[in-house]
Each structure stands twice: as structure tokens, then as C-alpha cells.
Amino acid sequence: xxxxxxxxxxxxxxxxxxxxxxxxxxxxxxxxxxxxxxxxxxxxxxxxxxxxxxxxxxxxxxxxxxxxxxxxxxxxxxxxxxxxxxxxxxxxxxxxxxxxxxxxxxxxxxxxxxxxxxxxxxxxxxxxxxxxxxxxxxxxxxxxxxxxxxxxxxxxxxxxxxxxxxxxxxxxxxxxxxxxxxxxxxxxxxxxxxxxxxxxxxxxxxxxxxxxxxxxxxxxxxxxxxxxxxxxxxxxxxxxxxxxxxxxxxxxxxxxxxxxxxxxxxxxxxxxxxxxxxxxxxxxxxxxxxxxxxxxxxxxxxxxxxxxxxxxxxxxxxxxxxxxxxxxxxxx
Numbered sequence: 001x002x003x004x005x006x007x008x009x010x011x012x013x014x015x016x017x018x019x020x021x022x023x024x025x026x027x028x029x030x031x032x033x034x035x036x037x038x039x040x041x042x043x044x045x046x047x048x049x050x051x052x053x054x055x056x057x058x059x060x061x062x063x064x065x066x067x068x069x070x071x072x073x074x075x076x077x078x079x080x081x082x083x084x085x086x087x088x089x090x091x092x093x094x095x096x097x098x099x100x101x102x103x104x105x106x107x108x109x110x111x112x113x114x115x116x117x118x119x120x121x122x123x124x125x126x127x128x129x130x131x132x133x134x135x136x137x138x139x140x141x142x143x144x145x146x147x148x149x150x151x152x153x154x155x156x157x158x159x160x161x162x163x164x165x166x167x168x169x170x171x172x173x174x175x176x177x178x179x180x181x182x183x184x185x186x187x188x189x190x191x192x193x194x195x196x197x198x199x200x201x202x203x204x205x206x207x208x209x210x211x212x213x214x215x216x217x218x219x220x221x222x223x224x225x226x227x228x229x230x231x232x233x234x235x236x237x238x239x240x241x242x243x244x245x246x247x248x249x250x251x252x253x254x255x256x257x258x259x260x261x262x263x264x265x266x267x268x269x270x271x272x273x274x275x276x277x278x279x280x281x282x283x284x285x286x287x288x289x290x291x292x293x294x295x296x297x298x299x300x301x302x303x304x305x306x307x308x309x310x311x312x313x314x315x316x317x318x319x320x321x322x323x324x325x326x327x328x329x330x331x332x
Contacts, residue, residue, distance in 0.1 A: 001220050002028040008079045009035060010066055010112065011086030013042035015175060016127065019208040020083065020215065021046075025055045034060045036075050037086065066108030069115065076119035081219055084112050084126040084150075087143070090177055091131070091258050094139040105142035106149070113153040116162060123163055125218045126150045127211075128227070130170040130204070130263040137258030147227070154224040155289045163224030167214050169232075170204045170263040170310070174329040179203070179237060181331045183244045193249035194241040201237040201255075202262050202310040205317060205325065206230060214280065223294040225285035229265045234313035235322055243322035262311030271306040275299035281308060 002024055009017045012035035021033055037043060043061045050056045064071040066086045076082070087105050088094055094101040109126070116124050128147050131140030153164040171178040183194050210230060218228045241250050255261070266274050266281055273284045277299045284295060317325070 002030050002081070002216070004029070004031050005080040006031045006078055007033045007081045007083065008062075008075060009033065009083045009085060010108075011037055011084075013037040013039055013046050014085060015172070015208060016085045016211060018046065020085075020212050021050075021059070023209065023212045023216075025053065025058065029055070030058055031080075032058050032060055034062055034075060034079065036062045036064050038063065038065045065104075066111055067103050069111040072111050072115040073119060076115045076121055079119065080122050082112065082116055082121050082124045083215055083219075084109070084124065087127070087146075089129070089139060091137050091139050094142070095137060095258065098138050101138055101142050105139070106145050109146040109149045113149055113156070113164070116164070117153070117157060117160060121162055123165075123219055123222065124150065124153075125165050125167055125215050125222070127215070128166045128168040130168065130265055131260075132168070133264045133267055136260065139258075151225045151227075151285050152287075154285075155287065157224075163222050165218045165222035165224065166227040167211070167218050168227055168229050168265055169206050169211055169214065170265075172206055172208050172211055173325070174331045176331070179240065180244075180326070180329060183241060184331070187245050192245075193251055194245055195253045196237055196241060196250045197253055197255045197259060198261060199238055199250075199252055200261055200311075202234050202313075203237065204232050204263050204265070204310045204313075205235055205322075206232045207328070217280070221296065223296075225287070225290055227283040229281040229283065229308065231279050231281065231315075233315040233317050234310040235317040239317070239319045240322055243319050243326060262309045264307065264309045266302075266306065266308035268305050268307045271302050271304055274302045274306065274308075276302050 007030055062075045088101045129143050132143035132147050135141045135144050147166050150164045174180050214228055214230050270283050273286050275282050
């Protein structure tokens with residue numbers, strides 16, 4: 001369904017953008033892919049990486065910021081699908097620079113919605129995060145507002161042929177600022193102990209490729225307003241530490257500000273409109289304008305009070321399984 005389509009990726013020079021472009025060019029023949037980002041050097045590097053690719057002529061590189069509505073309107077001209085991956089996402093950075101986080105994550109989302117509605121875009125998928133669920137830090141708060149804006153955009157669309165949907169997942173394995181590169185860096189420095197903020201802490205395990213496939217599923221299947229969530233395994237942070245440095249000491253140092261014990265993807269409050277499918281969940285919108293006939297077939301409504309959390313998951317990775325997965329993890 002991506003063949004012959006013009007696709008734009010905001011934040012396209014980031015880790016997700018790299019993987020998305022690589023996957024799409026390997027499996028589809030798009031009309032073009034526009035890499036929209038504000039980092040000139042990263043665009044230069046990415047251009048060089050694809051110089052000898054057989055579909056390199058499909059790539060376009062636009063310097064721009066999601067804060068700049070005028071530039072978005074120019075970039076969206078003739079675009080069929082938009083994947084919105086641009087964000088300020090480092091929790092400490094957002095806490096210290098709250099106004100900048102609001103400008104990018106909230107105002108930027110508003111600009112994406114307006115440009116998509118006015119420029120004839122057919123589908124928009126916005127990347128979300130577990131931190132937008134019951135947020136306890138500013139980054140999560142801004143992403144919650146962003147999610148609400150994209151879902152409500154379906155009502156703003158009126159009779160226009162466009163749909164907006166959300167894809168939600170936690171930290172990708174090996175992503176910047178996450179626990180895997182943190183532990184690996186300590187090991188490389190010769191440390192024999194890996195600090196654990198709380199022995200009870202758990203996280204979901206998702207690879208970049210799994211994240212990309214979930215976005216493509218949303219592009220293919222969304223009717224407008226849904227939040228797509230993958231079914232993925234959980235792991236304990238203590239097991240990750242033992243997989244990276246077997247037999248290491250694990251001093252408990254206390255939970256950090258803005259950090260949660262477990263990643264939550266579906267809240268109990270969302271359970272009333274959450275359906276479970278073979279490999280994913282979909283949270284449908286709870287608005288008067290939402291038509292229940294848009295609910296996809298093949299799913300089962302979860303029980304009221306259901307919560308999908310890394311702490312209550314039914315699938316857990318063992319230390320040995322984590323070791324195997326770590327061999328495939330590249331930091332990005």
C-alpha cells in the first residue's frame with residue numbers, strides 16, 4: 001500500500017527514520033520519501049549512505065522544523081502519507097527546557113495537523129510513547145497532549161479524505177539515553193557493578209524494526225483515531241544487568257525523578273475501548289464522532305479494568321534470551 005505513494009517522515013534523520021526508510025525501500029516502491037529534519041549534517045550523512053542505493057532517486061531531503069508551519073505547508077505539498085517522528089524526547093532535557101518541549105511536541109503537533117488538513121495528506125501516523133500514559137514528567141505530558149491533538153484531528157477533518165492515528169511503544173532497545181547503552185558504557189569503563197534504581201523495575205522489549213512494522217500496520221489499517229500497541233515481551237532490569245555483565249553486583253540506588261517502575265501501554269481507564277488482536281492491541285477513541293462500525297474485525301474486547309503493563313505481562317524474557325537479543329542490538 002506504500003507503492004507509488006509520496007511519504008514524508010518528520011525527524012527523518014533519527015534512528016526511527018533511518019530504519020523506516022531502509023525498510024520501505026526494501027519492501028516497497030514509493031513515489032518518493034521526504035526526510036524532513038532540522039539537522040543539516042545528519043541529512044548530509046544520510047544522503048551519502050544511500051548514494052549507491054538502487055532507489056536513491058526516491059529520497060528527498062528537506063531542512064525544516066515542525067515549529068515552522070510555513071515550511072511544513074511547502075513540504076507537505078503533494079504528500080500522501082506523513083509519519084511524525086520528530087520530538088524533544090530526553091526527559092531531563094525537557095524538564096530543564098519546558099518551553100522548548102512545548103514548542104516542538106505540542107505546537108509542532110498542531111502544525112502537522114493543520115498542514116495535513118490543508119495540503120490534502122491522506123494518512124498521518126504519529127509516534128507516541130509509554131510516557132504519555134498517566135504522565136509524571138513534562139515529556140510525557142507534552143506527548144499526551146500531542147496524542148489528543150492527533151486523535152481529535154479526525155473530527156476537524158470533516159468530510160476530507162484523511163485519517164490520523166497513533167502508534168505507542170516504549171524505549172527502543174539500544175536507543176540513546178536508555179539503559180542498554182548506559183550499562184554497556186559502564187562495562188567498557190571497567191566497572192564491576194551495575195546500579196539498579198529499583199529491583200522491581202521492568203520494561204518492554206521492542207526493536208526498531210518492530211516499531212517500523214507497527215507504523216506500517218497503522219498506515220495500512222487505521223480508520224482514524226486509533227492507538228496501535230504491539231504485543232511484546234517484558235524483561236526485568238536486574239536480568240538485563242546479569243545478561244550484560246554476568247555475576248555483577250547490583251546496588252539499588254533509588255528511582256530517579258520522572259521514572260516509573262513499569263511501562264504502561266494500556267490503562268484501566270482505556271480498557272473499555274481496547275480490543276486485543278493476534279499481535280497487537282488497538283485503543284479506539286471515546287468520542288461522539290467515533291463510529292463503532294470502524295472497529296476492525298478479528299479482535300476481542302478486553303475485560304473492564306484490564307491494564308497492559310511491563311509489570312503484568314504474560315511474556316517475559318529470560319537472561320539467556322536477553323543475551324541473544326543483545327547481540328542484535330545496535331546503539332542509535
